[in-house]
Amino acid sequence: MLSVRDAESTILNAVKPLDNQRDIEYIDLLTANGRILASPVVSSRGFPHWDHALMDGYAVRYHDVQHARADKPVILQVVAEIRTGDEPSVTLESGQAVRIFTGAMIPKGADTVIMQEKTHRQENRVLVFIAPQSHEFVIHQGEFYQAGNDLLPSGIVLSATEIALLAAAGREKVSVFRNIRVAIFSTGNELVTLEELPKPGQIFDSNQYALATLMRQLGAEVLLLGIVPDDPIALEQTIDYAITSADIVISTGGVSVGDYDYIYRTLASLGATIHFNRVKMRPGKPLTFATFPNEGLNYAGIDKLQKLYFGLPGNPGSALVTCWRFVQPAVRKMSGMARGWEGKLLKVKSSSELQSNGKMETYIQGELKLRNGECEFHQAEGKHSSANLVNLAQTNALAILPVGKTIVHPGEEVWTLMVKEF
């Protein structure tokens, strides 16, 4: 059986990122939050654009004021005022000062700004009571960034700070990767939609809701294909449609060894390359991963990518854990993110005793909590079963017990996978 690490590398090796020429959109800056930059942004202006003042005060020549003292102020002639936004028309001569404001351009001849609190104004003269540092409160053109270099690299996720920088560079529109398209369906004769009333033996389909939510959080465009019965023909039709309509297909159920678990057989009959159908982990052992070559598929714009198929186990806990552990990194990589696809792993103290049979890499549901500024893992209190969605509702992290590890004592450190912000 494949280890979790090998399963992960098999998946990530199969993922080809979107193409930075073909798979792009040019969008308004205000709609770019969470999108991934498809090409580096270069600015033709440096940051800051001009030498400017960092304080309200007086622009001076350092040489004139270097010996100023409280008991021996230097007196300068105020020859002009430069308001923020004005282009200076004066050149400062020795013995002169210019009234200046935060953000205003420094006039030629000046090299230093003195805060107005350190001065005293007498009509058109200013008394300077303290010697500044040379170049104090002046920021120079290009000191943050020099024109022509990469201002932002491609492959980064845009958020408020990058969007602000793009605005500062005058970019109204930005080139980003298109959204990944993910098709999702549930399999199982026992499943009903939320509009139906479950008869004895039937349950509502919750997996599509879980997976659609997780995929949308990653910015994917979700195509919900509904509930498919445990029937090879219906499954074949759905999978065939799904792989021509999306970049990634996720199904739940039907991947174990039961007589009505048809996913493996259906994938094989459709000519998929099945990379694995068992992983040494709990929950999630029957996870199935396959790829479909791109030939013969003609969905406009996405026909050249290899399609990925994730057959997640039907148990709600297994479906979520395998999605967090494997599907999310794959989606991030395909989306064009340059790095940081893998889940966020955090080593913390466990406040609970954690147990495993030691045979499988075990993922234990629970919560990361801050206590006295330190992060701790608390095991979820309900019954631990991959069928227990109630337990999962407050889970924000999974503690990971590697193969061979049977117990983690309270106070001992354990690796956790963060699955929700907290």
Ligand SMILES: Nc1nc2c(c(=O)[nH]1)N[C@H]1C(S)=C(S)[C@@H](COP(=O)(O)OP(=O)(O)OC[C@H]3O[C@@H](n4cnc5c(N)ncnc54)[C@H](O)[C@@H]3O)O[C@H]1N2
């Ligand atoms: N003899 C064996 N039996 C099972 C094994 C095994 O190794 N030998 N593995 C177990 C493991 S581990 C898991 S996980 C499940 C996986 O089963 P399947 O992927 O085949 O899923 P189903 O049989 O279709 O369903 C399992 C379970 O999950 C419920 N389910 C399914 N879909 C949904 C949904 N969309 N929403 C909510 N709940 C769902 C379903 O009703 C079943 O209770 O197999 C074990 N068996």
Ligand code: MOO
């Ligand atoms: O390991 Mo299955 O994935 O019980 O739940």
Ligand SMILES: [Mg+2]
């Ligand atoms: Mg089954």
